[in-house]
Structure formats: structure tokens, C-alpha cells
Amino acid sequence: PDFKAVVDNAWAVDQIASAARVRRVVVKLLIEIDVLTGRSGVVDSTAALALADLIRATDGVELVGLHGYAGHAQVQPEAVRRERNDPAMALLADVVETLREHGHEIPVLTGGGTGTASMDAQRGLLTELQAGSFLLMDVAYRNAGAPFENALFCRSTIISRPTPERAVCDAGQKTLTADSGPAEVIGRPGVRYLRGSDEHGSLVVEPVALEDDLAVGDVIQLIPSHVCTTINLHDVLVGVRDGRVEVVWPVATRGHVW
Amino acid sequence: PDFKAVVDNAWAVDQIASAARVRRVVVKLLIEIDVLTGRSGVVDSTAALALADLIRATDGVELVGLHGYAGHAQVQPEAVRRERNDPAMALLADVVETLREHGHEIPVLTGGGTGTASMDAQRGLLTELQAGSFLLMDVAYRNAGAPFENALFCRSTIISRPTPERAVCDAGQKTLTADSGPAEVIGRPGVRYLRGSDEHGSLVVEPVALEDDLAVGDVIQLIPSHVCTTINLHDVLVGVRDGRVEVVWPVATRGHVW
Numbered sequence: 001p002d003f004k005a006v007v008d009n010a011w012a013v014d015q016i017a018s019a020a021r022v023r024r025v026v027v028k029l030l031i032e033i034d035v036l037t038g039r040s041g042v043v044d045s046t047a048a049l050a051l052a053d054l055i056r057a058t059d060g061v062e063l064v065g066l067h068g069y070a071g072h073a074q075v076q077p078e079a080v081r082r083e084r085n086d087p088a089m090a091l092l093a094d095v096v097e098t099l100r101e102h103g104h105e106i107p108v109l110t111g112g113g114t115g116t117a118s119m120d121a122q123r124g125l126l127t128e129l130q131a132g133s134f135l136l137m138d139v140a141y142r143n144a145g146a147p148f149e150n151a152l153f154c155r156s157t158i159i160s161r162p163t164p165e166r167a168v169c170d171a172g173q174k175t176l177t178a179d180s181g182p183a184e185v186i187g188r189p190g191v192r193y194l195r196g197s198d199e200h201g202s203l204v205v206e207p208v209a210l211e212d213d214l215a216v217g218d219v220i221q222l223i224p225s226h227v228c229t230t231i232n233l234h235d236v237l238v239g240v241r242d243g244r245v246e247v248v249w250p251v252a253t254r255g256h257v258w
Numbered sequence: 259p260d261f262k263a264v265v266d267n268a269w270a271v272d273q274i275a276s277a278a279r280v281r282r283v284v285v286k287l288l289i290e291i292d293v294l295t296g297r298s299g300v301v302d303s304t305a306a307l308a309l310a311d312l313i314r315a316t317d318g319v320e321l322v323g324l325h326g327y328a329g330h331a332q333v334q335p336e337a338v339r340r341e342r343n344d345p346a347m348a349l350l351a352d353v354v355e356t357l358r359e360h361g362h363e364i365p366v367l368t369g370g371g372t373g374t375a376s377m378d379a380q381r382g383l384l385t386e387l388q389a390g391s392f393l394l395m396d397v398a399y400r401n402a403g404a405p406f407e408n409a410l411f412c413r414s415t416i417i418s419r420p421t422p423e424r425a426v427c428d429a430g431q432k433t434l435t436a437d438s439g440p441a442e443v444i445g446r447p448g449v450r451y452l453r454g455s456d457e458h459g460s461l462v463v464e465p466v467a468l469e470d471d472l473a474v475g476d477v478i479q480l481i482p483s484h485v486c487t488t489i490n491l492h493d494v495l496v497g498v499r500d501g502r503v504e505v506v507w508p509v510a511t512r513g514h515v516w
Contacts, residue, residue: 007417013472032418039460040418040426071455160266160290160298168298174490181430197329198486202297216269217274228456232432233490235513255493257433 008032020060027066028064035068045098065108068092074115085116138227140180158218167203172196180226266290275357286322293326293346302460303356310362326350332373340515343374360423396485416476425461430454438484
């Protein structure tokens, strides 16, 4: 299987190589470069080269490429995406040049995301694009102008209608995450998701919505604000086409955080 | 079994009563009063009385009490808790008086939480306290001065150490929620949880921590900022006493958001 692991330090190389030697396999490695995101990844060519040389000198592992994910350039307006992605990819290009000058082949250059996918494709530096959110999208990426359609929706029931201006649905923070802002109610003009409590979603109902009133028991649809953390809350995804349920997919990787 | 359902509208009463009559049971109901929290619940005595009268006139349901949870008074400094809880409980007392004047017995008055538990006990109005977070606690309740010990911790491994001032652990927003601020690293002076990405936790390492260095592979312990939403991310809780694992509990209700 084409399994690759990402490393940015000698300890990880040693741990993976030790395990690989016991099992008599060779694990393909990518070195993570911090492309100005400020999270994980080696921060310059010198550190990258030292790690590449270590991998070359270590049995059980093989260097196949670099991983440079510009996370800070993804969920942003287009001008900001370009402004942040250009220096990020320039840095990645510098590092790969240094490594190739020192005899490392580096066939794989992986990075990019839903926000920068089209500019990364134009640039032609990366050999693999890591865009994932594009498939289902969310409010944050849509507001940032990513050119893909929303395909992930949450259905929620109105459970309380205490005043004309106020409604409560049963989708709170255990159903819709708020790390990227509130979810968005669709198809109900004047109804806005204000905030989630643990179990409740508080909705504001503007006067314009009163003609087509929102009643307890009504089911509304919302677009989650952040696809990644929201799907992580759910055990299944329900696939619908033309109003019919076609498939129920388990969310196989949620809960695997040990 | 002593099952009780909370209602704040006629539609819910009708739905529950219809189902109860089919099964030839009587469901005990609590009317939710909005005790100035601004979420669900009937907003005044008039609405509460109308709903109580409806329940009395409906077969299959029985009114046993009122539910008035002052959520806005819980995770707050003590002065704010009192300032918000006093009018909330005064309102609840008013409503119950009105209902009793009209012949409704109202044996159960349920409300309160970890923040207001001691002042609610002193007041003596409630017959049931809904405190739950007190059992495991979190950063938010501890910072608000709730008089209980933290008993919920998250273990996470340092996976990257790109610069002296920066470390990354494997507990991001899929492991620790950030709706109530960042988690808190314990036992590592100078190491601070800055923010969670989907899968990464970004840590700031202050110079003071450098003497006892933080290395890749080290396991740190953190206190979650919000117990409710964090436990909802996990499939199991691991019970530890004196450094030994004694029990593994499944989180039975997570994922039940349909």
C-alpha cells in the first residue's frame, strides 16, 4: 500500500525506522516544511537538509518528498490567499532546490488546500493537492469565495418558539461546531442561527419571516460553518439525491484521537 | 421509571400525549420557564398557566413541576452569578405561586447548576439541583471560582518542536473544544496551549520552561476548557486512581444527535 508518514524531527524518524526494521519493511517519509503557517514543520532549508541526510543514513525509512501545507492561506478572501500562498510556495521551492542540490530526489511535493487549489495548480510546483473540504464545503469556505458548491447540510427541528423574535432548534454545539462562526439557516429568509449552547441552537427571527411563520416541529436546514470539526461530531453521513436517501456512510475516523 | 419530559409549548404536549395514549401510559411533564436566560421556556406566568391548564385538560400527560435553568448565571464570577440568579429564581417563584393559586400542585421545582448550586441550596426554592459539571469540572468553571476540584484531564503527545518557543501536540479541536477558551497545560510551567487546529494543538513555550525542556514524544496533561462539549468528542472515559487505570467507561450518549 502507498502509505507515507510525515516527519519533522529526528525522534519521529527513529521511532518509525525502529518499528519498520522489526517488521522488515521500508516506510516512505515526507518531511514537513513549515511554509510560514507557524505550526509544525522544520523552519528552514538547513533543518530540512539535516533531516533528509538523517533519513538517508537510516535503515527502514526512505525519503520520498516534502509536505508543505499552507493552512494560514486557505480560508481567506482570494487576495489574502494569494498574498500568503506565494511566499509559502516560494519557501517550499527553495527547500526542495537545496535538497536536490545535495542529491535528494524528492519526487513528491504535497500541499495546498481548498482555498489555494486553483493557484497551486497554475503554479505547477506541487505534485499532489491536499484539497478536501471542497467536496462538501461549509459556510467559512463559501464566504471566502472558494468556487465549489455546498453539499453538507444539517437538518434540525424547531423545539421552542417562546417569542415572535426567538426560536430554538435542537442543533447545538454537540451537532454544529462554532469554531468558524455560526451555522447558516437556508431557505428561511429572516431566520438566523445566533449561537449554539451545548444542546440548543438559538435562532433570531426577523419580522420579515413572520409571514411564513416558523413553528415548533418544523424542520430547518443549515449549512455547517466548519465541515471538518462538524463531521467529527457525527457517527454517520446520510447521502441524499433528488430528495431520496441513497446511502448512509459511517464516519470511520471520528473518535480516533487516542 | 421516573421519566419526566420538559415542554414549553402546546405542540409538544399534544405530541407526547398522543404517543402516551397509544401506549396507555401517563407521561410526567415539567413546564420550562425562561428564567431570563433568553433561550427556550415560556416567558411569563400567563403563558405558563395556559400551558398548565392545557396539560390538566389533556389525557396521557400529567404536570408534576417546573424546570427553570438559569444557564446565563452559571459560568460567571460569583458576584455575577448572584446578580443573575436572584431575579431568575424570583421569577420562577412568581410563576409557581400563580400556578398554585390556580390549583396546580407543582411538587417539583428543578433548576440550578454547578455555578449557582450553593446559593440555590441556601435559597431553598428548588426541590432538585441540576449541577453536573461539578463532578469533573473544567477550566471555565474553575476560573469562575466554582468550589470543586478538576477531575477531567486529557493526555496528549508532543509531536513537533520546530523552534524553542513553539511546540505542537496531537490534541486539536477534535480532541479539546475551544468554545470556552483554550485548554490548560498542567505541571509544565511556561507551556501554554495557544490554539487548536483540527488535529494539532499549538503550544507556546516561554523561556522559563527551557530548563526542563519539552521534547517530541513527551506526554503532557491538559485540563479541557469545557467539560460538556469535550466529553462529547470522545468514545470513552478512562478512570484512573493513584496512577492506575481502574475502569474504562463508554460515553453512552455521544453521537445521539439525530
